Amino acid sequence: MPAIKPKRNYPMMDMTAMCDVAFLLLTFFILTAQFKAQDAATIETPSSISAIKVPDKDIMIISIGKDGKVYFGVDNQQTRLAMLENITQTEGVQFTDKQKKMFSLQANFGVPIRGLSQWLQAGIVNPDKMKEIVQPGIPTDSTAQNELAKWIYQARRANNLLRIAIKGDNVAKFPVFKDVMASLQAQNINKFNLITGTEAPPAGWSSDK
Amino acid sequence: MSEIAQGGGGGHGDKKVRSKKASTRVDMTPMVDLGFLLITFFILATTLSKPSSMSLAVPDKQTEKQETEPLKASKVLTLFLGKDNTVWALDRLAADDDKAKTDLKKVAYGPDLRTLIFQSQAQVDREHGKDEKGLSQFVCVIKPLNTSTYKNVVDVLDEMTVTKSKRYALVDALTTSEKELLGDKAN
Numbered sequence: 001m002p003a004i005k006p007k008r009n010y011p012m013m014d015m016t017a018m019c020d021v022a023f024l025l026l027t028f029f030i031l032t033a034q035f036k037a038q039d040a041a042t043i044e045t046p047s048s049i050s051a052i053k054v055p056d057k058d059i060m061i062i063s064i065g066k067d068g069k070v071y072f073g074v075d076n077q078q079t080r081l082a083m084l085e086n087i088t089q090t091e092g093v094q095f096t097d098k099q100k101k102m103f104s105l106q107a108n109f110g111v112p113i114r115g116l117s118q119w120l121q122a123g124i125v126n127p128d129k130m131k132e133i134v135q136p137g138i139p140t141d142s143t144a145q146n147e148l149a150k151w152i153y154q155a156r157r158a159n160n161l162l163r164i165a166i167k168g169d170n171v172a173k174f175p176v177f178k179d180v181m182a183s184l185q186a187q188n189i190n191k192f193n194l195i196t197g198t199e200a201p202p203a204g205w206s207s208d209k
Numbered sequence: 210m211s212e213i214a215q216g217g218g219g220g221h222g223d224k225k226v227r228s229k230k231a232s233t234r235v236d237m238t239p240m241v242d243l244g245f246l247l248i249t250f251f252i253l254a255t256t257l258s259k260p261s262s263m264s265l266a267v268p269d270k271q272t273e274k275q276e277t278e279p280l281k282a283s284k285v286l287t288l289f290l291g292k293d294n295t296v297w298a299l300d301r302l303a304a305d306d307d308k309a310k311t312d313l314k315k316v317a318y319g320p321d322l323r324t325l326i327f328q329s330q331a332q333v334d335r336e337h338g339k340d341e342k343g344l345s346q347f348v349c350v351i352k353p354l355n356t357s358t359y360k361n362v363v364d365v366l367d368e369m370t371v372t373k374s375k376r377y378a379l380v381d382a383l384t385t386s387e388k389e390l391l392g393d394k395a396n
Binding site for chain 2: 046170174178195
């Protein structure tokens with residue numbers, strides 16, 4: 001008895017349209033993409049009802065980690081290079097071209113000036129291990145050793161349009177924030193932004209303006 | 210789903226000789242797969258929700274002391290931000306007042322704090338009215354203690370926006386009478 005082969009009727013679907021849509025969306029996302037920068041530390045910001053967005057360009061971000069370590073970063077690679085150049089001149093530290101290049105690729109850092117060269121060198125030798133190096137944070141405490149103030153000053157010299165934002169972690173203690181504020185106020189910077197998450201305002205609340 | 214087009218090779222049982230037509234249909238499924246895979250990647254790699262920011266303006270550091278009129282305690286709500294997310298509130302009293310010790314209230318963040326600010330605000334408005342510019346005379350002094358966290362500061366500043374308190378000050382130094390008043394709560 002011959003086996004009856006059931007006639008297979010494969011449903012066919014025209015994928016062309018779907019493919020078009022997929023690639024259209026893909027193009028859109030590629031063009032609008034802004035990549036997440038690799039940060040030196042994970043920071044969970046508190047949330048606020050403020051609706052002001054953080055600017056994308058010309059921004060300096062001072063981050064305060066959970067453990068009170070302070071990290072510093074500016075958005076533009078050119079600014080980073082110019083800033084490092086200024087620091088080299090004033091602090092008398094030397095960097096090789098490779099180290100400068102490496103520095104310009106870091107979104108932010110938390111290493112004192114003296115240890116910077118060593119940290120960058122470690123990054124050049126083994127880029128994958130760079131993230132695992134524990135960064136001690138930028139010293140902010142006493143006035144003579146306030147390296148944060150130096151960085152802020154040199155970054156603003158490199159790009160005077162820089163806006164200043166502070167990104168603090170939920171559990172960061174107030175004294176650290178106070179030190180950061182003091183570093184800014186010492187240079188007559190009295191207006192800055194605090195980066196927060198977005199939260200819905202209470203029901204019935206509306207802004208005055 | 211879709212499958213490779215099966216035309217082109219047909220015509221086995223057909224007696225007539227036909228020129229073989231090669232099918233021009235291409236299976237798009239892998240291409241769609243790839244397209245969506247890349248879309249997913251780009252969506253995930255993009256920062257979708259941008260964080261917001263609150264602006265904070267602090268007073269200019271004064272090199273020479275200016276003589277200013279002292280603030281009336283009856284217009285001021287002082288908030289001491291302590292440890293473990295608690296606020297010690299001193300409502301319309303100076304720290305060296307006799308009643309301060311008993312009036313120092315422990316408040317939690319959130320609705321309790323908001324209610325307190327609203328009450329105090331309303332009370333000040335009732336007693337003092339508006340100033341010449343038509344603004345409320347209510348002043349909130351925020352004093353974060355060393356044990357408070359950054360979140361606490363942001364939360365209180367946010368409360369200022371919510372309660373529309375226009376006059377507030379972030380002060381980090383405690384006066385002697387305040388230190389005395391708070392005692393071990395400050396640590």
